[in-house]
Amino acid sequence: MTSLKQIHESLAHINVLYVEDEIQVNEMTVKFLEKIFSNVDSAVDGQEGLELFIKNKYALVITDL
Numbered sequence: 001m002t003s004l005k006q007i008h009e010s011l012a013h014i015n016v017l018y019v020e021d022e023i024q025v026n027e028m029t030v031k032f033l034e035k036i037f038s039n040v041d042s043a044v045d046g047q048e049g050l051e052l053f054i055k056n057k058y059a060l061v062i063t064d065l
Helices: 004-011 023-033 046-055
Strands: 015-019 039-043 060-063
Touching: 015 023, 015 046, 023 039, 039 046, 046 060
Parallel strands: 015 039, 015 060
Antiparallel strands: none
């Protein structure tokens, strides 16, 4: 079985953007994502997310609808 540490080591180089407007959900999810990915940026709305997306290079973007 693959451990969380092994997953982190193989995915650490991936830059992630997480966009969520509910602050508590955002904070909890970012804490979880940081266990897997080394670089996790978060935004609290679509505008902030778009600004980060334009400025940075992300391999993965996670957002709610």
